[in-house]
Amino acid sequence: MGKFDKATLDGRLKKISKYNVKIYNWAKTSYNTSELYFEPESEDDIKKIIELAKRNKKNIRAIGMVHSPSDLPFSDGYIISMNKLNRVIKVDLEKKTVTVEAGIKITQLNEELSKHGLALSNLCSISDLTIGGVISTATHGTGVNFGCLSTQIKCLTLLTDSHGKMNCSETMNSDVFKAALCNLGALGIITQVTIQCETAYLLEANQIPAKLNYILDNLDAIVHSAEHVRFWWFPHTDDCITWKANRSNKRPLPQKLSYIHDTLFGFHLHQLVLYLSRFRSSTVPKINQLIFSFKFSKPIHFIDDSYKVFCFDCLFSQYVNEWAIPIEKAKYAIKDLKRWIETNEISAHCPVEIRFVDQDDIWLSPAYGRKVCYIGIIMYRPYFQPVPYRKYWAGYESIMRSYDGRPHWAKAHTMFRSELEKVYPKFQSFIELQKQLDPTGLFLNPYLRRHLFGENVDVKNPKAKL
Template identity: 30%
Template sequence: MANWTNWSGSVRAEPAQLAQPKSLAELQDLVRGAGKVRVVGAGHSFTPLCETDGLLLNLSELEGELVVAPDRKTVTAPAGWSLKRLTRAMWDEGLSLPNQGDVNPQSLAGAIGTGTHGTGRDLGSLSTLVQGVRSVAADGSVVEASRAQNPDLFQGQRLSLGLFGVITAATIDVLPAYRLEERVEKKPLAWVYENFDDLAQRHRHAEFFVFPYADEAIVKTLHPIEAEDTPRGKPSNEEDIFRFCCDMTRAFPFLAGPIQRFMTGASGDVHKVGPAYRIFPSTRNVRFEEMEYELPREAGLPALKAAIAWIRKGRRPVAFPFEFRWAAGDDIWISPFNKGPGASISMHQYAKMPWREVFAAAEPIFRSHGGRPHWGKRHFLSRADVDALYPAVERFRAARRATDPGGKFLNPHLAELFS
């Protein structure tokens, strides 16, 4: 038995075998011979998607290379590559992803398979970029899927939670390489509430972070620009300061308000320009747990205001800020954005502090505003909840059964929702 834990340390597994195949033939043999199979990337999912007592695969060393289409509008990339590795390789080819989230260690397959997204009024999740996939099925065979070839498998694989086979390569939309200008500045929270719509329309990417006990927010915008790169500064000690403040909040919960107002006030403005692949990601070393809900766009700010009021009224010890952003709608079967343009609220808690109870108690606030959770972030949905929230879920389940009738790629968490 091997031991495995996710990034935050809250999900643990003892797989019978932990394998890192280097060739396609080796991967096929492993999958064909296993009773249960799950795949892990960076372990950045907070739900138990990767839990298994069977075979746990990591594809970061699997053979493969980046292939640029003749028209340069798509690339086919190894699905086990991290977004960091992928975007650097694409930059060397004069290409960029249309969008990214704010961390980049996740594997391409993991980001696609959970519906990971960045921010942008008119930009969808990474799942919406997918034009084709190559995967290893339960019997070890290699299967290609696109809108024209195996369309049900393709639709399932666009956001699959790893239930439709082991993706080895994905063909995704790309753009000519571009640079981004990043600006980060403090604003009164009331001003942000009033002006976020305008910010999101004027900038390709706009989001803000707000501690639940602070009256100012940290606003971040990114916008394509043709300009010289700003010099790369010395490593910041902000993460160390933030970790210290989280430890203080854990030790003295009643100080949460003053600590958060101090952290917001001490936050400095940022202005920098650089390659998109380098500007999108931020440093995230302080471990946390996360619950994220995607809501109808018009319900986003009311839900955030309600959640902050609930924390303040109950004087609940929450050490991390909320993150608020927009994303475009899509047509993917179990995507939380498939009802139209969305607002995304990420609620975090320091990993060393109790999180389960506060998340479970906060979830009804987001649900009451029409929210649906990000599949890789903490949620407490039942099968009946999934049925009620996702009208297309039976198509997803039927396609899963057709692809994997023996349930090789299920684990207990996923079987409860999708078997």
């Protein structure tokens, strides 16, 4: 890619731009080299960048922390980093709402809310994400009566190509609002959101070992036994961990972490043995047993601020895949996955994470119109080294498809337009709206062209395909 002549930019854009910036996602499974990379500090800056992109016929994408384990964030045209648009604009204590810029990280948002005695009603596991990215992909936490994080949004501001600045809510531009709450960056750039919060609260969490058959035989009761429930299954074993959390008025009892237990073993030794297993994959079942026995075989109980309980360390680089299926089909899908792994001699890393999310009416949300169970699989990339995963992924996705599954948009998957329009009732409405708001495809990128429009566009992967 040739060097861009920055002399053609006005003074402000010159100050906030770089050229030919190479960006990797967090896991380093995809990368991007943009012609121009911008770090705007205001909505006006973004408007200028959009006008420049239109004038030069370039595609444009807004990015946050680039945590998505796919090429969803990337563009071969212009990239806008939202990280400097991270301000809290307004806190309304009476309505318990907060208005923030879309580049604010969940970690910062949690801290700011805590200062005002507020908290989010539910959170995803990873806090190193921007609120704009979380909304754009319908990122979720767990709790059968709690929707994805986008359901907590009261209103948002969207900068579009054809309609300029749009303020959207349930009562204003309502169709755009329902589409924008999981818009994949295809409609424009979200610059500001207002979030419905609640009074700050403590969560009491209990993490208890259990057997897979027991959980599946009692799944409905377990799912409804606490406000927030998830469990992890360790492939090649019958071992699981159930995690339950409820709001509590008890005194705080923070979780005690140990360097030897949680860092030396839980991170460094874990990564080392997975690296060595690249040369002898038959050791993976033993590794899974070891990880469970040493780190998770004893109950854990703690009480802390909600955001400290919801979030946890996702360790190191990984390939991940996660689909949502109707909740009533969960136990059958998990049994099929276990059987398939055993039959096909797959060396599957631990854990398989199972979470539960309430239905919503967001057009492209995997939970549109139904309560869902998210089943997430993982293959770690120790020291950023590749591991075989494609056979595992293909078998897993086949099972998820057989149970009417919908993939998590931020994660790499193989569902394309011909299938998406069958599993999403509002898919065609979304495409029509996208064409209205972005008639020239200004905000499209390879991921969107590949998945939403059926074009043959490759993923830029820095490692060989395994």
